[in-house]
């Protein structure tokens with residue numbers, strides 16, 4: 732598997748697209764800045780929803796309305812993160828695809844997306860379920876803590892990419 736990824740990285744690095752991204756100096760820093768701005772939007776949107784689920788903030792607003800208001804921000808930020816992430820991969824394929832920190836980040840991201848999808852879907856289809864009993868409220872609180880923990884872990888793994896040596 733690692734050999735196949737290495738061959739793919741070597742091919743991608745020689746494409747005209749990757750060459751452009753490597754030689755036009757302002758593109759990667761501009762894309763990294765967009766990546767960071769999208770991270771801020773995503774972290775803000777997930778924090779607002781999770782603090783509401785924990786009953787810590789915004790308790791005067793129904794949970795499903797908070798979810799409906801911030802899900803588009805989350806989706807928009809994820810689209811920007813995906814596009815900017817793919818551009819950074821195209822610029823330096825091996826630096827990410829063969830990097831343990833990047834692979835860990837993608838695994839954590841898949842888990843966080845699954846949890847977020849289940850939470851927002853439940854809130855949309857059965858808005859009162861999360862509040863139906865003390866056990867349900869504890870479960871909602873637990874999913875909020877796990878969700879925030881996952882997004883912070885993804886952020887740390889993203890930053891760690893630059894410090895992991897790829898052999």
Ligand code: HEM
Nearest residue numbers: 763770812813816817819820827882885886889890892893
């Ligand atoms: C949606 C898919 C995503 C892809 C494909 C992606 C890809 C990447 C890549 C290739 C880098 C550059 C690493 C480097 O060369 O140093 C990066 C950096 C980073 N990513 Fe992502 N990323 C994604 C989503 C996210 C998310 C959801 C977060 C946080 C919640 C995140 C946080 C970071 C951070 C903190 C950095 C370091 C930025 C810097 O120091 O300039 N990324 N990402």
